Amino acid sequence: MLGEGLLKGLAVTAKNFAASYVSAERLTTVQYPEERIAPIEATRDFPFLVYDGEDWEAGLRCVACQICEKECPPKCIYIEKSKDKKPDFVGKMQIYPARFDIDISVCMSCQICVEVCPFEAIKMDTEFELSTTDRFGGLLHDRRALAKSNGHYRKIHPTEAGEVDARRAGEKAKAEAKAKLDAEAAAAKAAAAAKTAEPPAGAGD
Amino acid sequence: MSQLQSHSATAHEKPESQKLEGWNQPMELQPDGEAEILEVAMGPHHPSTHGVFRMDVALDGERVIRLKPVFGYLHRNHEKLGEGQSYLASMPYTDRLDYICSLTNNWAYALAVEKLTGQAVPERAEYLRVIVGELTRVQNHASSIGFLIQDMGASGTPLMYAFREREKILDLFEELTGARMMCNYMRFGGCRVDATQSWLDRTRKLVGELPAFADEFETLLCTNEILMARTQGVGILKPELAVNAGVTGPMLRASGVNYDIRKVDHYGIYDRFNFQVPLGDHWDVYDRFMIRLLELRESLKILEQALKEIPEGPVMDPKAKIRGFRPKPGEAYGRIEAPKGELGFYLISDGSPNPYRYRVRPPSLVNLTILEDMCLGNNVADVVLILGSVDIVLGEVDR
Numbered sequence: 064m065l066g067e068g069l070l071k072g073l074a075v076t077a078k079n080f081a082a083s084y085v086s087a088e089r090l091t092t093v094q095y096p097e098e099r100i101a102p103i104e105a106t107r108d109f110p111f112l113v114y115d116g117e118d119w120e121a122g123l124r125c126v127a128c129q130i131c132e133k134e135c136p137p138k139c140i141y142i143e144k145s146k147d148k149k150p151d152f153v154g155k156m157q158i159y160p161a162r163f164d165i166d167i168s169v170c171m172s173c174q175i176c177v178e179v180c181p182f183e184a185i186k187m188d189t190e191f192e193l194s195t196t197d198r199f200g201g202l203l204h205d206r207r208a209l210a211k212s213n214g215h216y217r218k219i220h221p222t223e224a225g226e227v228d229a230r231r232a233g234e235k236a237k238a239e240a241k242a243k244l245d246a247e248a249a250a251a252k253a254a255a256a257a258k259t260a261e262p263p264a265g266a267g268d
Numbered sequence: 269m270s271q272l273q274s275h276s277a278t279a280h281e282k283p284e285s286q287k288l289e290g291w292n293q294p295m296e297l298q299p300d301g302e303a304e305i306l307e308v309a310m311g312p313h314h315p316s317t318h319g320v321f322r323m324d325v326a327l328d329g330e331r332v333i334r335l336k337p338v339f340g341y342l343h344r345n346h347e348k349l350g351e352g353q354s355y356l357a358s359m360p361y362t363d364r365l366d367y368i369c370s371l372t373n374n375w376a377y378a379l380a381v382e383k384l385t386g387q388a389v390p391e392r393a394e395y396l397r398v399i400v401g402e403l404t405r406v407q408n409h410a411s412s413i414g415f416l417i418q419d420m421g422a423s424g425t426p427l428m429y430a431f432r433e434r435e436k437i438l439d440l441f442e443e444l445t446g447a448r449m450m451c452n453y454m455r456f457g458g459c460r461v462d463a464t465q466s467w468l469d470r471t472r473k474l475v476g477e478l479p480a481f482a483d484e485f486e487t488l489l490c491t492n493e494i495l496m497a498r499t500q501g502v503g504i505l506k507p508e509l510a511v512n513a514g515v516t517g518p519m520l521r522a523s524g525v526n527y528d529i530r531k532v533d534h535y536g537i538y539d540r541f542n543f544q545v546p547l548g549d550h551w552d553v554y555d556r557f558m559i560r561l562l563e564l565r566e567s568l569k570i571l572e573q574a575l576k577e578i579p580e581g582p583v584m585d586p587k588a589k590i591r592g593f594r595p596k597p598g599e600a601y602g603r604i605e606a607p608k609g610e611l612g613f614y615l616i617s618d619g620s621p622n623p624y625r626y627r628v629r630p631p632s633l634v635n636l637t638i639l640e641d642m643c644l645g646n647n648v649a650d651v652v653l654i655l656g657s658v659d660i661v662l663g664e665v666d667r
Contacts, residue, residue: 068491075488105446136357173360173452
């Protein structure tokens with residue numbers, strides 16, 4: 064019969080139309096910004112710099128190695144190395160970024176900077192409400208704007224941050240143990256040196 | 269001398285019909301019998317062109333007598349950019365080729381680099397690639413059918429049904445890869461992150477639900493008299509021409525040629541799965557639409573098998589280096605059956621960290637080359653339909 068297919072199709076639409084008022088899972092509209100859906104943990108948008116402790120400048124994990132700057136596909140990262148050094152989380156003296164800018168109007172949220180960073184210093188944020196009236200300066204984030212605490216990182220990516228923290232704690236413990244061993248070895252060496260140095264002093268007496 | 273001149277003049281004199289077919293000639297508007305030939309520029313902002321694509325159409329009344337595709341409006345220097353940066357840095361750019369199916373683009377590029385470096389991929393990563401690749405195919409075919417019907421004038425309904433399902437798949441992608449469309453998921457020697465058990469369970473649940481969606485789509489569309497009247501016998505692509513023009517993917521199979529790279533090339537682990545390759549009988553727009561629907565069902569079959577068989581293990585080869593590697597001088601061509609056809613990446617290495625040559629073989633562009641042959645003699649309204657049945661994404665056509 065001509066029109067049978069049409070009627071069958073219309074029956075499908077009618078069924079869907081009716082179901083869209085009944086089925087709760089099909090009422091998908093969320094009244095943003097009053098209502099918000101729970102963020103997905105893996106979500107990423109723009110990078111931020113992680114810092115430990117309270118002072119953002121002292122706690123920045125970045126050592127300005129410039130790997131991310133080199134690997135960034137759209138080249139949106141700009142880093143200037145510092146002239147002096149500051150101690151990192153294991154107490155080793157490292158240079159730090161005197162300037163670290165990300166132009167988020169260029170950034171394409173690909174996460175490659177995060178993957179190549181050997182210091183767990185740059186991570187992806189989930190903050191998306193970044194609109195500004197100044198499209199040049201307002202979208203060029205400097206290191207102050209980029210620095211966010213480790214607590215923030217733990218909040219937005221709990222699983223990933225837990226792994227990173229465990230790894231860093233391990234590294235720190237290892238470094239401390241090594242430092243202790245080194246100190247002991249140095250002390251023993253110094254003692255031995257003192258001992259070997261003593262007899263000639265005694266002999267000369 | 270005068271003889272030579274007159275000779276060359278006659279040699280350049282073309283018959284009227286050929287003059288109209290010269291693609292690079294300025295169009296001459298002249299009366300052909302009683303009707304006047306009208307040149308129409310469809311696009312680049314025409315809603316049916318799926319982006320920024322222009323067709324210079326010459327019309328004799330409603331009949332198309334010449335069609336000249338013009339593309340390049342979305343050119344962004346993808347291949348040259350690839351030569352100026354490391355192998356890894358091109359990976360997120362491949363997401364932006366065919367932005368509907370970023371995961372299959374990742375796969376083809378990863379495959380090419382793995383061939384170049386001789387990198388092995390762990391078992392679990394291969395399964396994850398198949399799972400995300402087939403999910404990509406499902407959502408691409410569903411939305412491309414939706415777009416085709418939208419072009420026909422059925423504004424909304426089928427497209428919204430397709431997008432409803434696509435939304436669920438994109439949510440899965442976001443949970444796994446961190447992004448809905450620009451996934452940037454695969455790496456040379458595996459995948460970036462592992463899928464959790466809950467993700468796999470949710471994917472299983474979705475794959476269990478999708479056949480019902482395919483049934484619904486089929487009831488909604490396949491026997492619809494208006495759709496059949498508009499699409500059957502329109503835009504016929506003969507198998508000989510399809511093969512000669514290098515057309516691949518659902519387009520080629522709708523023309524009755526049995527060529528699926530998953531079956532021919534056995535890349536990845538596709539030889540382990542049991543699935544069929546649907547073929548067209550009438551080579552028209554309706555066949556292309558049906559082939560996509562049938563392939564969607566075959567993809568669901570593959571997904572079921574892959575989700576059942578997926579083993580435990582690492583998703584990344586521990587020896588794999590994602591940055592700072594220098595492949596030995598040589599060349600490699602990695603190709604996969606992307607939802608739109610054969611997607612290939614051709615790489616030449618000169619031993620430096622950047623590729624010496626980086627070339628993309630985009631299925632959309634090659635499938636678009638026979639557009640004029642399919643459109644000639646049809647109504648101008650059918651051009652929209654035929655273009656819709658090619659299933660192009662301009663990000664890939666223009667690169």
